[in-house]
Amino acid sequence: MRIESYFTKQTDVRKIILELLDSASSKVFIAVAWFTDTILFNKLIELQEKGVSIEVIITKHEFNSQSRNEYLLLEKNGFFAEIGSDDQLMHMKFCIIDYDTVISGSANWSNRAFTVNNEEVTIVSGNQQRTNDFIEEFERLKELSGKIQKLEEALDIVKALKYFKLIKAFVDLGETSKIQPYLHELKNIKELSSIINILLSGNYDTAFKEIEKFEKSYTQIVDIKSIEKSQILSQIKLISYQIETLQIEKCEVEAVIEQFNHRYIIELNPLISKILAVKKKIYEKLKKHGIVDDTYQKIEEEFEQKNKEYQEEIKNEIPELNDEEASDIKKMHREAVKLCHPDSPKCIYEDKEEAARIFGELTTAFKTNDIDKVRHIWNELKLGNPITNIDEFDELEHLRVKLETLKAKYSYIFNELAEIKLSETYQTISKINDWNIFFQNQKELLNKEYQSLTEKYVKHE
Structure with a gap:
């Protein structure tokens, strides 16, 4: 786990956030009260064009409505919603990158926050429990927006078995952050909820035992070699x-x-x-x-x-x-x-x-x-x-x-x-x-050195 705190009066925090966003490969969640910074917004559009799914929730407030950011572009390959009002502000300020890194603190995503105000931003990577907590809060805000409806999904056996193989392979490779998209896709399936909750808690040995029971209960004949082959193929x-x-x-x-x-x-x-x-x-x-x-x-x-x-x-x-x-x-x-x-x-x-x-x-x-x-x-x-x-x-x-x-x-x-x-x-x-x-600076320095040495040489002639 890695924890770093930054202060806008001491560090270019926006630059740090941009660098972290550049590392995104699959998913970015953002919930901020005011998102008026055009540099960060354009970075999200750039990521979206590269195939990264972007989900953004902001406060329904005049500061945002007067912004130059074209928020509806985010719905192209993701999700966008405004919630709250002037007297009931959604005052969150957090971002989740690839189910692994959480950026949170006092700073809105506005030019003023990064250049004028005294703000603090904390970045935590590798703490899965913290990441899951923030994802849960983001999903709560999504429901609050009224743009989605949380429904219990039907069990798809083939899909579940396929995802469990991928999850095992990622865990074996030590890439536990890569399993999060699959967990969050399966967690609304009633028959899988207990297994998913164990996986979300990071107790993988127990989870794999439960997965084995699940596989046996839905498979009449368990071919051990076939299962091992399938797992190795996934790896x-x-x-x-x-x-x-x-x-x-x-x-x-x-x-x-x-x-x-x-x-x-x-x-x-x-x-x-x-x-x-x-x-x-x-x-x-x-x-x-x-x-x-x-x-x-x-x-x-x-x-x-x-x-x-x-x-x-x-x-x-x-x-x-x-x-x-x-x-x-x-x-x-x-x-x-x-x-x-x-x-x-x-x-x-x-x-x-x-x-x-x-x-x-x-x-x-x-x-x-x-x-x-x-x-x-x-x-x-x-x-x-x-x-x-x-x-x-x-x-x-x-x-x-x-x-x-x-x-x-x-x-x-x-x-x-x-x-x-x-x-x-x-x-x-x-x-x-x-x-x-x-x-250009190097050329100027070298030219100065050349002039100095030339004068020295002429002096010795």
Whole structure:
């Protein structure tokens, strides 16, 4: 569990909330009295367009009605309601992201709250009980809005058994936050309520025993091998998806580093080389006057290295993309990875080597901003159909080996990604908000150093 508290007079809380929203992959719930901040609202629309379900409840008040936010857009792939009135305010201020992170505190989602007022915001992640409590309150507010009616749902045996297999697989993988959507979808079914409540409390061992009883009571013949096969298949599909997601993130992080390094070499190396050339002349002059300095040899080597880097990098053209193109290439890359990554259940290639080759070409094109090549590969992939179906595997032992292999691969990629993200290079790059400003500042500093050294060299002539 992680708990962090922030104060608007000390920290840019809105920026922190935006970063958390950026991490959303499936669901966002928001209940705030006043939601007039356009930056946060536009972020929700952006998430909605990426397929994230957004549900928002605000107070029915003139502050909101006079806002520029087009709230009804949220109903496209989610839920929106206004409740309360001027004399009966809904005064909540909380947000739930992916059934795991809860943002709460005194701040409304308004520009004034984040820039003028003294507000406090607390962020709690990994506390499932707290998350469930806030979800329950949100559902109570939804009922209060009158836009939904809480009904007891009929039991769908096939759906229940399928969801229970997924829930077990997620718990086995340690991804307990991923089970929440299934729990909240099943909890209004009378026959399942006791099991769901146990799962919501986090008592998984007890819940799995109850699930086993449920499965036996609704299945005349229990085939243990069939159940194990089904569970392993679910785990394989899940971990394949996780590997695919990690690989996409790793490609994106590596692309950022490669593009930054390319720009660094192209824009700054010529200036650095000029500085080194002047330093080299200065030390040569000093040497003629009997002043020996070991730095000379290092400068000579560095000068040669910078020139070599520049000559090599100038051959690698990485075009700069506008915002729309950057968004398009990222979307196409993510979709294409699903169709050509060797471990993806949707891979259209039976030959793993061919899949790896296409995946390599796609990765290179993505890292070098070659949007035309990425689009070409994606379009070609879309013409194919998955020709391997994981459900066709019959040998239980084969499935067990495959699962363990995928687990090892997941750990390897996870550790690789963590190492890259913890590297000094990535840490430095991630702190730079605007590359244009950064490189402009660096050029100014290098030019000043060059001018200073030039004056020093002239002085020694």
